[in-house]
Amino acid sequence: DIQLTQSPSFLSASVGDRVTITCRASQGISSYLAWYQQKPGKAPKLLIYAASTLQSGVPSRFSGSGSGTEFTLTISSLQPEDFATYYCQQLNSYPRNFGGGTKVEIK
Amino acid sequence: QVQLQESGPGLVKPSQTLSLTCTVSGGSISSGDYYWSWIRQPPGKGLEWIGYIYYSGSTYYNPSLKSRVTISVDTSKNQFSLKLSSVTAADTAVYYCAQSDILTGYYSGWGQGTLVTVSS
Numbered sequence: 144d145i146q147l148t149q150s151p152s153f154l155s156a157s158v159g160d161r162v163t164i165t166c167r168a169s170q171g172i173s174s175y176l177a178w179y180q181q182k183p184g185k186a187p188k189l190l191i192y193a194a195s196t197l198q199s200g201v202p203s204r205f206s207g208s209g210s211g212t213e214f215t216l217t218i219s220s221l222q223p224e225d226f227a228t229y230y231c232q233q234l235n236s237y238p239r240n241f242g243g244g245t246k247v248e249i250k
Numbered sequence: 251q252v253q254l255q256e257s258g259p260g261l262v263k264p265s266q267t268l269s270l271t272c273t274v275s276g277g278s279i280s281s282g283d284y285y286w287s288w289i290r291q292p293p294g295k296g297l298e299w300i301g302y303i304y305y306s307g308s309t310y311y312n313p314s315l316k317s318r319v320t321i322s323v324d325t326s327k328n329q330f331s332l333k334l335s336s337v338t339a340a341d342t343a344v345y346y347c348a349q350s351d352i353l354t355g356y357y358s359g360w361g362q363g364t365l366v367t368v369s370s
Contacts, residue, residue, distance in 0.1 A: 144313070187357070238301075
């Protein structure tokens with residue numbers, strides 16, 4: 144199984160900040176990585192797939208990069224509605240494991 | 251836009267079998283464009299991928315749960331189902347059904363989730 148390690152697991156930031164979340168895979172997964180946003184009591188929402196492709200309707204302040212074993216999700220200017228937990232998921236092989244999550248809270 | 255909705259008992263006794271159904275509307279399970287999956291999330295914890303089924307009936311289960319999981323599909327009802335046997339308190343979670351694109355694999359459609367508590 145491919146394991147995904149997200150860092151940090153928690154971050155405190157202010158509106159307008161630039162935020163970067165890292166996801167590291169235990170083995171190479173090319174660009175087969177997706178990022179999701181989850182708010183309390185809600186299902187995850189797809190933000191980015193294929194490591195860097197923005198899902199339709201997702202604001203352009205979200206961006207993804209990386210390939211192989213290291214990936215990043217960047218929010219260029221944090222907005223109030225972005226405070227949530229973010230998960231990466233590898234789509235290279237089964238089982239389709241998720242990272243442990245990064246909770247972004249208001250500073 | 252396809253919509254997914256989970257249904258089933260919210261309380262299951264230890265050692266019994268958890269059974270959930272996901273009803274798909276706004277699209278056909280038999281379209282062949284998607285895998286139909288179950289994913290769970292224990293309270294306050296991260297996401298765990300359980301497994302998928304294709305409309306043809308082919309499945310793949312997470313090895314960590316494989317001995318206890320069965321996913322089935324009923325194309326006539328546009329539904330797919332999850333059975334998890336011999337449950338314990340560790341199986342208490344919000345269970346989501348979701349669709350993933352067969353080419354890219356990403357999960358673009360999710361149900362709202364249903365909380366299943368394992369307790370006597």
